[in-house]
Amino acid sequence: MPEPPYTDDTTIRDDAKLLRRVPPHHFAIDPKREGGLRASSAAFDDDEDGPMSVYLEEILTAGGRHARCVLAGHKCFALATISAGSARAHGQKIVRNPQPSEPAHTLVCEPKPKAVQKALERASRWVIRPLVTLHGDIQGAAGDLMGENAPIGAATVDCLRSCVKAIDAIMVTNANRTVAPPSVFTALQGCRFSLSAALSALSVRDPATARNSLVEASDAIGRVIPVNLGQE
Numbered sequence: 001m002p003e004p005p006y007t008d009d010t011t012i013r014d015d016a017k018l019l020r021r022v023p024p025h026h027f028a029i030d031p032k033r034e035g036g037l038r039a040s041s042a043a044f045d046d047d048e049d050g051p052m053s054v055y056l057e058e059i060l061t062a063g064g065r066h067a068r069c070v071l072a073g074h075k076c077f078a079l080a081t082i083s084a085g086s087a088r089a090h091g092q093k094i095v096r097n098p099q100p101s102e103p104a105h106t107l108v109c110e111p112k113p114k115a116v117q118k119a120l121e122r123a124s125r126w127v128i129r130p131l132v133t134l135h136g137d138i139q140g141a142a143g144d145l146m147g148e149n150a151p152i153g154a155a156t157v158d159c160l161r162s163c164v165k166a167i168d169a170i171m172v173t174n175a176n177r178t179v180a181p182p183s184v185f186t187a188l189q190g191c192r193f194s195l196s197a198a199l200s201a202l203s204v205r206d207p208a209t210a211r212n213s214l215v216e217a218s219d220a221i222g223r224v225i226p227v228n229l230g231q232e
Helices: 058-062 067-071 082-086 116-121 134-145 154-173 180-203 207-222
Strands: 019-024 027-029 037-039 054-058 079-083 093-096 105-109 123-128
Touching: 019 058, 019 067, 019 082, 027 154, 054 058, 058 067, 067 079, 067 123, 079 082, 079 116, 082 093, 082 116, 093 154, 134 154, 134 180, 134 207, 180 207
Parallel strands: none
Antiparallel strands: 019 054, 019 079, 027 037, 054 105, 079 123, 093 105
16 A cells, blocks of 8 residues: 555546446435436545545556446445546545556545545546446346246345345435435335345245345336436
């Protein structure tokens, strides 16, 4: 991990795209945003163990990888991007920090008071929008349960529990927001109900009923993310 004082890496051009993972508890309901959700400003604060981690898209592309690869193992996360120039415009320094498992790993260094966090959020754009991975995970679980005697794997159950936790995190984050699209709340509540029903069915070894509940959960989310079903 680089230590301060940090040196800005000028080989990273201002138009370089920096990819930032955004967990569900940083999804903020916002009726002014397409799809009704944006990242919270806190999603652009430093990490608990050091400067803000991002991934340099040009390195992923050079290795023949898509941006979505950085979400592997992160259930229900979204992916945002800011340009290196936008970060620099707010006093940040971009420092390469390649890891053995991820050569694209990079750091956005220097303090990030609330005003800077808000500025970075406003400058960001979605690469993979909120709820897209949730929708995909639910559909994948439903596919795993195809057939009358479909095996009920621990990975499927764990996936659905992660989806429930993600919805709970979004609801808690937005509990005190008075302005929000009712359709988003309704969809999340309906999805959570159906996920709980699916988990109950799986607990009594009833994959067919669970699959039907997952179709309902998928439909509930799908209705509020028609523009989110792909990338920007």
